[in-house]
Amino acid sequence: MGEFQSKLQPLTRRAFLKKYGKMYLGVLAAGLITGTYSYKIERFWYQVKEIKLKIKNLPKAFEGWRIVQFSDVHLGFHYGVDDFQHVTKLINGLNPDIIFFTGDLVQIGNYHPEAAIPLLQSLKGLRGGKWAVIGNHDFYTKSQVINVLQTSQFKVLDNSHDFIEVNQQRLYIAGIDDLMYGSPNIEKAVEGRTEQDCVFLLAHEPDIADESIKYPISAQFSGHSHGGQIRLPFYGPIIKQVLARKYSDGLYKVGVNKMPLYVNRGIGTTKLAVRFHCRPEITVFHLTTGG
Template sequence: MLTGTYSYRIERFWYQINEVQLKINNLPSVFNGWKIVQFSDTHLGFHYGIEDLKSVIKIINNLNPDIIFFTGDLIQIGNSNPEVSIPLLQELKGHRGGKWAVIGNHDFYTKNQIINVLDSADFTVLLNNHDFIESNHQRLYIAGIDDVMYGNPSLKKSVEGLLEEDCVLLLAHEPDIADESSKFPISAQFSGHSHGGQIRIPLFGPVIRQDWAKNYVSGIYYVGERRMPLYVNRGIGTTKFPLRFYCRPEITVFHLTN
């Protein structure tokens, strides 16, 4: 009973801020020292509501990010009113590089509605395409793909027209696509979806293993011959069971360095 109470009432809301020094070899010099904050998998509607999200928004803004990444699953399947999150998401400030997002597998069933919500909250939503942040005549490209599980993702389209020397940061909800994305001219990938396993047993590991998040579950990895950095964020909310154990919800702060 005590473990269940702790997992449901305490750890689910005990947000961990992970600081990561992210080295990117071809990072343009002007972006050296910039700060990216990533959050993911809020799953609004599954034992988690707008009032719960308010503290996350406050934490992120207090981190003073230059860029904000949201890597999918704004809602839990069945949530028919994601629009209530717009005013809160509008409060997020990516001071120099804006706010960027992709959709997740739970978002897919109301895909257009979620895209409209994120657009209304001033996020740039990426679906097999890219855009860029420019500072002092140097560019940092942000690419994103459609949901891997249910959408029509195209890594090729997402980086079409870019050169090998361009610095490209990829948002992809499901992390295991990194085995493919590492073959493209992509400098680093940012993902969610796994929830870190959500319930982790010491000496055993994650209990819940999501499809497309079985190879890469939590934290930093270096993938493929090019050793592309991949970061898997444990997410904010939960799915299947409203519990977290030895797997706190995560907000990640990346300090970019070349």
């Protein structure tokens, strides 16, 4: 009985530290290392993803063209033009035929988007130009952001479309206003287009794809989700953005006609200035017929 009671005696402080101290320090060190990695390293470890994008009604003149998509820069949230400079060099190094920007150039509260003009101007979409829509964070300085993009030779689409023409064949690019705070109108954006036309839709928030499939749209390109920013094995994204909860990362085939939807993880961050198992992304699409 005495021996049993001795086993139940509480550990002294010294004995406790000896028994559990190394474990505690190990957990603390792991947390610090993970935090430093997520804030200092992975946020700037850009991943270039190569996607072979099959489009059923792609005009033959655009076979093999390269589209580069970037999204969600969020300038002003622990991310500046000096950081963004490396991204523009990476994009130009990919020799894009077309460049898509799918919204959120700035973080809410950044009222000086003009600082990005020289870098945005440096981007080269040699054959098909540069195209953009705004995002929910851009909406508070919408006119400024649009002016910055237009000054940088981006065609900003706001419930509208235009086209690229090669050998009398056309690829249409449509774009809508921000879904969260604006007045998006897909019907107006694709007005006059039919199922015979090849139409690419730029829409900041991806979950609108369930509505997009009702219109003559060949593929949708979105951002907004950040891929969740923090992704855990066997669980997935931690930060689930409104209007990006169904479609959060990568390539989807939506609806009966399996419309391609691509959700880019973005460049910057929001809410938390960290990324874990969710690197910032630049996407290269190699266009081909099929699907």
